[in-house]
Amino acid sequence: MPKLKLDIASKVLRLANPLRVAGYTFETWEVIVVTLDDGARRGRGEASGIYFLGDDAANMRAAIEDVRAAVEGGLDREALRSLLPPGGARNAIDCALWELEAARSGKPVWQLAGVPQPRPVVTTFTLSADTPIEMARGAVGYVDARAIKIKLTGDLALDLQRVHAIRAARPDVWLGVxxxxGFVRDQLDALIPALVEQRVSLLEQPLARGEEAALEGLASPIPIAGDESIVSLADVTAAPSQFQIVNIKLDKCGGLTEGLLMAAEARRLGLGVMVGTMIGTSLATAPGFVLAQLCDFVDLDGATFIVEDRLPSVAYRDGTVFAGPDVWGSGRP
Known part of the structure; x- marks a missing residue:
């Protein structure tokens, strides 16, 4: 392959409102953007990293610099999987390689990836942890939302008040939490029946990473999704005894290449597939949107958290998300 020029840029995104999850509050979010240029065409990839693994912008940049020579020498996506571990650095390069390949071939990324031609998909819209009243107001504010995901903190009594208030405010929407x-195993015996009562359809990552074995044998009428516990393809193997849904995030697994492999393996094992995203611009959302065409659950609202998105942007309309070909991976030079 021709030699490439690699550029790394970083940008601090300002959040419209603080994002509160169990143990963290975010008001800004730093991302990196990798651009690969062969002199005639280019490819781009944006990564946020994974905060709970210490995978921040500085570490991502350092990891990319360590492999600069190999990348500029023209490695392919499969070689990249061997060169870098899962994480944001690999995600940024992998997505840039996909877009570059699309530009060289004249085919859009979705076609190269072998997925159906993209269509708008229903996405969840996330409510940051707050008082029940404020979260209910937020739910009402998501006028077009068909699906809402609620961030909980592990404070069982308060969390149940949050869910009850949101369900009362929005009896019409699909709810996930x-x-x-943030939780421990003993809390789930009270949490799950209460969620069933409020018609909650998904429980995501209730226990700490490393405590997954406590979920084995749990008969939950609500499917449980693994997020922090399932980083990459290697983690999918153990999932069937602990989770019913695999949440794939490209920043966790290291790009669309690995994400597609994870989705295929999850299906082989009889698991449901979910795609999520960290906070980022539309450039980070678009590769996940390609994967979303294969998924049961879609959580691609990361671009809605920031004050200013890049142009062109993904479109949020009538509770759906759509990344048009002008956003990323169009197959045009």
């Missing part, structure tokens, strides 16, 4: 590792 995200524990963000």
């Amino acid at each position: 995200d524990g963000n590792q």
